[in-house]
Amino acid sequence: MSEKNETQVQQSVQGKVPEIKDGAVIVETPSTWRTIKREFLKDKVALVSAIILAVVFVTVIIWAFFIPRSAVTNVNIIDQYLTPGTQGHLLGTDEQGRDQVKMLIASARNSLMIAFMISIIGQFFGVIVGLITGYFRGIVDTIIMRVIDFWIVLPFLMIIIVLVSIVPKYNEWTLIWIIGLFAWQGTTRLIRSKVLSEADRDYVRASKTSGSSNFMIMFREILPNLASLIIVDTTLNFAGNIGIETTLSFLGFGLPNGTPSLGTMVSAATDPTVLATKPYVWVPPVIFIIVICVGISFVGQVFRRAADARQRLG
Template sequence: MENKIDKKSTISAADLKRLSAEAEQEAAPSGFTIMAREFIADKPALIALIIILAFFIFVTVASFFIDVPKMMETNILAYYNEPFTKDFFLGADSAGRSIAKQLIVGSRDSIGIALGLTVISSTFGICWGMVSGYFGGTADLVMQRVYDFMMIIPMLMTIIVIVTIIPNYNAITLTLILSCFYWMGTSRLIRSRTLAETQKDYVQASKAFGTSNLKIIFREIMPNISSLIIVDTTLSFAENMGVETGLSYLGFGLPMGTPSLGTLIANANDPENITHYWWTWLPAALEIIILCLSISYVGQVLRRTLNASQRRGKQEK
């Protein structure tokens, strides 16, 4: 009798182990697994991710080994040296300064400004839009009038005037100035989505249970619009890289003597550089195009990943 009981218990344990293994295999994949599958399925996005990571790591590490003041010194003997010559992998400009070194340091500055601008402007824009859309009524009316006033201001001209009247400024100052103006697009986008989410049943149920407004906004509504936030933030980062480049191209970006992608591209203003000294501007232009396209591809994958995770969460509920 005891042997039969032991045999049954052994079979039950084996069945339990087998069922557990099957359950783990059939379990819904994690968000990281979904993202990895999306990148593997989308080859251009995978290549774009590799390009972005490799480039960011290379620029960050390489910039530590470059003496910027010495790099920016004039070297008449290296006047317009061609690419792939000694000490000038990408050639030299009209002052005999290495294009490759300027490209590395300028990329670091552009990435740093774009990252800081994206974090500050997106954070403020998301909070402004969610609060405006959630409360509605008088609060929404007042906040949208502030938005309308900011939209009336000629943004580019105002930035140029502010940069011109400030005697001494640097990358941090420029980032803060730009952040005052580049939150508005994110704010309007998030507000419109929050208005729609506020009317849904889960928000009304939370209000009925007495959940605080801040918890509803940031714990319930925000996760449900996370895919929109991620995509908008990613595209904003790509756009913000071009903001500093454009201002530097016009001569109102980083201070004079500071390497910048915009300053390198501005070399194309000289017709002689376009026809004879293409290496003074073409590498910077190609870098901006490739990085912006790569970031856009990665943003699309992140959006699909978050949408899939949200669908999975709804099915589990």
């Protein structure tokens, strides 16, 4: 069928076939994935981080499915503060006598999930607002950017704490949306600055003369050219959002009671005797947070270098 059509086309344009015929492929630039791979091979620390992160994430996500809710909610005072290794508790037990390993996995799942959702929400709104303000410029840009400037100077931790205290039906989704309120401004600025330069390129003008609507130009033409920037920003924000969530939980304004979080585990250290004499209670979650956050920023640096040719190592 298609072959028949081809011959028809060739016949119909015969006489129009020009003399100029050159070979197709001239330059082959390496694909994004090849660049990322090469950057990882050049940066051994990032490579190790990526492997550790992959192992940790997969373990946490799969293992968390097999931990019953009772394991993190039941209180058993008799088994309080068991040292690591006793009665089959690999990392000991906490104040309520819960197994630390199971707590760690369940907490990590919650914390990572919340940080991930906040990053998604922040990126989603940040990218949309950044596209609109950078593309339309003028008065739209001025108004939105002044609002964002104002938003950024607000002490966000304090406002989050107030909101968390006054919201009546409070669960982890409320927390995600409340933190999400303060997660998009930085992304907006970043995206806007890139869109400002992209929107001035001729392919955007060509799209306008090709009859595409502003909406189509923003999301079909410009957005794909921001992909690498968005990936980098999401990765680095993800690490930051883990920090914000654990900070809030540590202060007692994070996840509600009964939902374990890395922050609540660390907050066991607010008890002076635990801090001084029972480091096995609070050291594992601290190490976990440090490993995850540092690992993510190493990987994020690799993405950043892959996206920006001037910073590349290889």
